[in-house]
Amino acid sequence: MGLAVTVLWVVGALALLQLLWSLRNRRLLQLANTLPGPRFLPVIGNFFSILANDFDFIKMVYAYRSRYGHLYRIWLGPACYINLSQAKDVETIMSSQKFIHKSRDYAHLHPWLGTGLLTSTGSKWFHRRRIITPTFHFRILDRFMDSFNRNSNLMVENMSKEDGRPAFDVHHYISLCTLDIICECAMGTKVNAQVNSTKQIDSPYVKAVNSMCWLVYFRGIRPWLFVDSIFNRTAQGKLFNSNLKTLHAMSKDVIRKRKLEYVEDRRRASAAAAQGNGPPAASRRAKGLPTPPVTRTESEVLEAKVDAATGLGPDEDNVYGRKKRSAFLDHLLELAETENLSDEDIREEVDTIMFEGHDTTAAALSFAAYSLATNQHVQDKLFDEMQHIFGDSDRDATYQDLADMKYLERVIKETLRLYPSVPMFWRDIREEVTLGSGFVLPAGSTACCNMYMLGRNPDAFEDPELFDPDRFLPDRWSGKHPFDYTPFSAGPRNCVGQKFAMLEMKVTLSKLVRNFRLLPPPQRFSLDLAVEVVLKSRSGVMLRVEKRALKPSKPSRNSA
């Protein structure tokens, strides 16, 4: 009897809450009901549909697309998510200055990334964007070629142990390499992840990042775990907190090391300047020290070189173009006083860039390697391009080489179409908006920009599941909607690291293909894709390698 009364009270209270909520959100409900989507229950929304799809987002988005088309809504408790996966709809959101607010889903990343550039909104985001954009500006990028080449060489050396052996997870080697690269280039500090890790003992940082991505996804679709006091008591909550310690220990260590070096560098520079023999421009640049202003023509030549090497057009936002530039962490340390940045502010940006800067490129490179292993004709064509540029030499790549890697560029684009590193992102809709397709998004809903399904839109891409880099040939591409392909997002919240990423991926993937024939795993293997902030394969990215013979060359100077 007692239990029955309690249950009645709980049901009654929930019904009352639901009624009050419905009255307050009448317009949201009214507009949401005009959108296609599955039937839903009061309070729990479409939770059972998620359950029926084994919490598997990829499975769910295919099923929903075939049932409801490119745009549909689902309810997670009282939260209304609207999936957008065609160009004219994502364009309305991405290109607008109004819809720059990240949704509440990013709150699960706050304990780790704070409210850094990726997760912040409003005036804080604008301030950080102004500070950080110049640190990945084209004039900075040419200093990083040496690091890209050196670390890719180390990756090739480590992976050579797999020559002729059974299938292995290529993501292991690649993620260590991209972590070394981002720490060197953005943080000015070596973490030697490739030297210190083995196949058996992965880098604790990389391991913690992978685990965190899974935990954020796990928590994000279980609304009862949104409550910290419940989540912290679960096994997943405990793992989350232990990962946090590992991740923050690493970022704090990176900052501490760089701060010491930075103070020492400044002391040496002012001593040298006092003696009238300051370092020449090139070595000042290499140390991240301010250099004399370059002329406009020099700057234009360099910008054209970077545009050609990345295959991406001029920066969308050159508003910050005339600011003094130095590499990421040095820049933050320099600005700490004038821009009022606390240690915690610096920490959250370092965590953001360490994560976004290594995990996204590691995912893209791993899926590119897998796509080449499973599409030998594409790999042969790519290898021909490499032979044409490098012959049998093992010399490092220059800017000019990267500009000549046109087929590789298409391979990377095709990889990001099928396997976008950031497969979905979410924006708060704070005011009603009519989309390109004519549907109206209600205020109070969340727009889910689904890059994964955008790239697999059969109305935009013929035979969308086929890996065909030549679909990016200019004559085949012409006439497409500019938002049919936006793996780096677009508009005010686009990816700050896209040019850095393209250069890094071109150097690394070209090394891989020049040094190995990539082969598919012999047993039946398939990728088990998961939307875990960054696109991951839960079954790993398995392949085999066979070493190719290259002629050693003299060490290159890595200049273009």
Ligand code: HEM
């Ligand atoms: C294949 C590589 C990459 C892909 C596909 C990619 C994709 C994206 C996408 C789609 C967004 C928008 C996310 C959203 O709105 O929630 C984004 C934002 C961002 N990316 Fe990347 N990214 C890549 C590499 C990088 C690298 C190498 C860095 C840093 C060096 C970086 C730093 C960032 C940051 C800081 C943001 C947030 C920008 C803002 O909100 O103002 N990304 N990226």
